């Protein structure tokens with residue numbers, strides 16, 4: 001099932017939660033909506049689900065207008081962060097629920113329902129928990145059952161809103177892998193909302209980065225990380241060093257210091273973005289910036305160092321491989337290996 005969203009505007013009073021959003025989701029995609037709190041992710045998901053309506057714009061599923069249908073008629077499965085399972089029902093009955101309440105004309109027989117629930121519990125690898133009650137499950141198990149329940153009605157679209165948000169870091173990581181594998185098996189068009197960039201980059205085929213009700217960039221995880229389209233995307237995804245620069249006559253200056261890097265067409269007050277691991281360390285005077293090492297922490301294969309830049313002591317945090325050991329007090333130079341320059345925003 002393809003989803004097409006066109007020119008969606010959603011206002012709450014004078015506040016625009018969604019400002020002309022356009023999005024096309026291909027059949028079988030696993031798409032992440034990623035953005036900071038309040039960027040409009042949930043508002044967009046609710047409109048696609050049929051739980052809310054836009055002030056203007058269009059939503060279609062496989063080319064058919066979805067806005068004329070309510071949530072119940074859209075054949076959409078949901079999983080939310082706190083998707084309360086029915087406490088008084090066993091795991092089996094929770095998963096069976098959607099099938100039991102279907103209209104009589106399409107309802108499956110008891111034997112078919114039992115077979116379908118068994119199949120779903122196998123799919124989420126929790127068949128051994130069928131007779132337990134929700135209070136007897138871990139948080140991660142509950143979310144997997146919630147997903148089995150959402151899939152019971154064979155939804156054409158699966159919508160997940162921070163499905164792992166309430167779980168601890170280790171369980172989240174396991175469930176990410178699990179969701180990806182599950183999606184490869186079932187291929188239902190899926191959109192999941194997260195504010196966690198690692199989760200989005202690790203799980204999704206494509207990532208939609210949102211800010212202030214607008215889409216900033218749509219791309220593969222590789223695209224949004226390696227080729228951020230805007231300053232916002234660069235600072236939101238991955239850790240970056242951001243330095244205010246000024247560009248005139250093609251020359252990039254940090255304060256009064258010329259940096260000897262290519263301005264790439266930018267003019268006037270701008271921001272230089274460099275990933276922490278993209279700063280090459282060299283002898284003083286041989287890079288774009290000189291500085292002094294202030295502090296070094298070593299973990300795993302990298303050393304993270306605070307460097308005070310010569311001139312105004314601006315501190316930048318860099319990641320360097322351990323084969324070039326840094327010591328507090330070292331005078332060094334930094335040369336951006338890869339960088340982007342964006343016009344400074346007011």
Ligand SMILES: Nc1ncnc2c1ncn2[C@@H]1O[C@H](COP(=O)(O)OP(=O)(O)OP(=O)(O)O)[C@@H](O)[C@H]1O
Pocket residue numbers: 012017035036037038039040041042043044195
């Ligand atoms: N019913 C409502 N009435 C008024 N304002 C609302 C309502 N629902 C959402 N908003 C506002 O719209 C904006 C977008 O909210 P939304 O829930 O879509 O953001 P989000 O990106 O999902 O954020 P979070 O990650 O915190 O859930 C927020 O500023 C929010 O306060």
